[in-house]
Amino acid sequence: MAAEFCRLGARVVVCGRTRESLDETVRRIDGELGEGRAFAVTVDVRDPESVAAMLDRAADLLGEVDGLVNNASGLFPIDAEKLTPGGFDAVVRIVLNGTWHCTSELGRRWLAAGRGGAVVNVLTPYAWTGAPGIVHNASAKGGVLAMTRTLGAEWAGRGVRVNAVAPGWMPVGGTDFLAGDPEIRRRLIDAIPAGRLLRAEETARAAAYLLSDDATYVAGEVLTIDGGHHLSKGLYEFMDELPGRR
Numbered sequence: 001m002a003a004e005f006c007r008l009g010a011r012v013v014v015c016g017r018t019r020e021s022l023d024e025t026v027r028r029i030d031g032e033l034g035e036g037r038a039f040a041v042t043v044d045v046r047d048p049e050s051v052a053a054m055l056d057r058a059a060d061l062l063g064e065v066d067g068l069v070n071n072a073s074g075l076f077p078i079d080a081e082k083l084t085p086g087g088f089d090a091v092v093r094i095v096l097n098g099t100w101h102c103t104s105e106l107g108r109r110w111l112a113a114g115r116g117g118a119v120v121n122v123l124t125p126y127a128w129t130g131a132p133g134i135v136h137n138a139s140a141k142g143g144v145l146a147m148t149r150t151l152g153a154e155w156a157g158r159g160v161r162v163n164a165v166a167p168g169w170m171p172v173g174g175t176d177f178l179a180g181d182p183e184i185r186r187r188l189i190d191a192i193p194a195g196r197l198l199r200a201e202e203t204a205r206a207a208a209y210l211l212s213d214d215a216t217y218v219a220g221e222v223l224t225i226d227g228g229h230h231l232s233k234g235l236y237e238f239m240d241e242l243p244g245r246r
């Protein structure tokens with residue numbers, strides 16, 4: 001996502017807890033586009049003080065911060081009845097609390113300065129459908145959906161826009177446990193009306209739109225990018241079996 005934003009002309013601070021992976025991302029962007037577009041800053045989004053320090057550093061590096069993408073997440077598949085209180089907390093603290101810490105800290109700064117800004121939260125369609133097997137992450141994403149709509153309305157009149165993207169499954173990052181299984185991959189693709197998986201750049205482009213001045217009248221909205229997956233082939237999956245189909 002950071003690389004695509006830079007290709008579109010932005011300057012970006014990439015954040016996370018692991019210095020090495022951030023440096024690697026910046027090196028890749030430097031290699032493609034030249035130095036000075038991307039910078040690495042470590043942060044733990046669960047810790048409000050770490051978030052404030054990251055935003056101070058981002059302002060030093062960029063001059064001004066115009067946008068925020070809340071992308072950090074954590075997830076492990078588990079039956080709900082086996083999930084411990086600590087396991088539930090571990091995911092909710094990253095996804096829901098982390099999104100709040102980053103959004104509230106930067107939102108306060110923008111409002112105090114009397115200027116606007118744009119926040120994009122990264123959801124998934126199961127924020128509203130639910131997802132058996134990952135109750136911790138689905139609950140946290142559902143909370144972020146409510147936060148998106150609430151702050152989208154609460155701050156829109158003061159120029160701070162809060163929106164979200166909801167990508168379908170991308171064979172990147174934290175979902176490697178699914179990508180490796182060809183049978184799961186085939187079944188997923190079969191269930192997607194668009195007939196293919198999502199590319200990470202497509203999510204980045206949707207987020208870039210919501211961050212941009214082309215979206216100045218968009219507030220509290222969720223842009224779903226899932227090839228129609230959440231709309232079709234659920235309740236009516238049998239339709240493909242009817243005569244005249246396929």
Ligand SMILES: CCCCCCCCCCC/C=C/C(=O)SCCNC(=O)CCNC(=O)[C@H](O)C(C)(C)COP(=O)(O)OP(=O)(O)OC[C@H]1O[C@@H](n2cnc3c(N)ncnc32)[C@H](O)[C@@H]1OP(=O)(O)O
Binds near residue numbers: 078091
């Ligand atoms: C079966 C159906 C599956 C459907 C799957 C559909 C998937 C579609 C996905 C599409 C959407 C993608 C959304 C994403 O968010 S992708 C991002 C995923 N990224 C990651 O997962 C990053 C790597 N993961 C982690 O960092 C960790 O999993 C974690 C989130 C837990 C954070 O680790 P932390 O260091 O905070 O955790 P601890 O090791 O200290 O443990 C804290 C408690 O959590 C319990 N725990 C941890 N891992 C597991 C596990 N694998 N199984 C069970 N419990 C776990 C641990 O025991 C601790 O609990 P206690 O304090 O009670 O002991």
Ligand SMILES: NC(=O)C1=CN([C@@H]2O[C@H](COP(=O)(O)OP(=O)(O)OC[C@H]3O[C@@H](n4cnc5c(N)ncnc54)[C@H](OP(=O)(O)O)[C@@H]3O)[C@@H](O)[C@H]2O)C=CC1
Binds near residue numbers: 015046071169172
């Ligand atoms: N992959 C997919 O199919 C889909 C993903 N999504 C969403 O897209 C986003 C990215 O997913 P994906 O790239 O797969 O996941 P990854 O696991 O690859 O990325 C998660 C990122 O979050 C960072 N992170 C985790 N915990 C913290 C923390 N406490 N503080 C700061 N950073 C943290 C990780 O860095 P580090 O560990 O170094 O801190 C890592 O860079 C997530 O919000 C996910 O829910 C939505 C739909 C589908």
